[in-house]
Amino acid sequence: MYTRSRCPQRYYRGYHASLDEEKIKSVKQSALGIDSPSDNIAIKKREIRARQIKRQKESIQKTIHTLEKRLRYAEEEALFFVEAFKSLEKKGKIKPFDDLESQKEYWNERFKQKFRLGSLLGFRPDVDLVETILNLNDDAPVKKEIVTMIGEIQNRAIAQLSERPQKIPTPLPEEPLTISIMEKERNAN
DSSP, X not given: OHHHHHHHHHHHHHHHHHHHHHHHHHHHHHHHHSOOOHHHHHHHHHHHHHHHHHHHXXXXXXXXXXXXXXXXXXXXXXXXXXXXXXXXXXXXXXOOTTOHHHHHHHHHHHHHHHHHHHHHTTOOOOHHHHHHHHTSOTTOHHHHHHHHHHHHHHHHHHHHHHHXXXXXXXXXXXXXXOOOHHHHHHHHO
16 A cells, blocks of 8 residues: 555656656757857756755655654554563563563473374374474473383383283194195106
């Protein structure tokens, strides 16, 4: 929208600048062909140049006005952020981003939410997520939860294996069970 509003202004400046350039060229051309006093040509050139300078000045004033508005908005935004920071600081101490305890707390909560959401929706656990959780510090609650869950899964698998009937190994016969076709023919003769 802003760009669209600027287009007519540029066209207006460009149009009048071109008109002035055309007049300057006409004045120069007439100066070469006609014996008119040089004062008249100089006066026309000064008038044209004065109009050009006036348009440039108007353009600069509009730019200054636009920059003042942008600066005012930026100052208001900065003031808002400062006030928000102060109000947050009143509620509790703000920790730096690279604080180890804050990072542990953040990643523990993030992975716990991601894992529980998948479980709640009935999805199988994402292997990459489980591997990442297992790489967390040993004191991370989500890691303890996953390790406990993996232990339970292993115990169930062992219990299922122990409930299966054991196959009794049978001794292998001394002769091979398969006889080739050629051996059958020899035996038949």
